[in-house]
Amino acid sequence: MRVFVAGKLVQRTFEVEGNKRTVVEIQVTHVGPDLQFPTAEVANSTAEGLGSSSDGPSVPSSAEERQTA
Numbered sequence: 001m002r003v004f005v006a007g008k009l010v011q012r013t014f015e016v017e018g019n020k021r022t023v024v025e026i027q028v029t030h031v032g033p034d035l036q037f038p039t040a041e042v043a044n045s046t047a048e049g050l051g052s053s054s055d056g057p058s059v060p061s062s063a064e065e066r067q068t069a
Contacts (some may be wrong), residue, residue, distance in 0.1 A: 002034035 007028040014021055 001037070004030075004032050004034055006030040 005026060007026050007030065010025050010027055012023045012025070014023075032059050
């Protein structure tokens with residue numbers, strides 16, 4: 001799995017037995033999934049609730065339009 005990492009990039013230099021060494025490290029503060037190639041599951045919904053007012057804005061019928069005119 002691919003991930004994103006956020007944090008600080010830190011470089012340290014030290015000496016071992018007369019040899020200079022350099023180390024680059026990441027001090028991680030956040031880790032998250034890479035969403036470039038996400039996968040999704042599709043599920044069928046039930047027919048319950050179709051036509052109710054909670055599904056979205058209502059469209060007036062032609063009879064309602066005549067009453068307001």
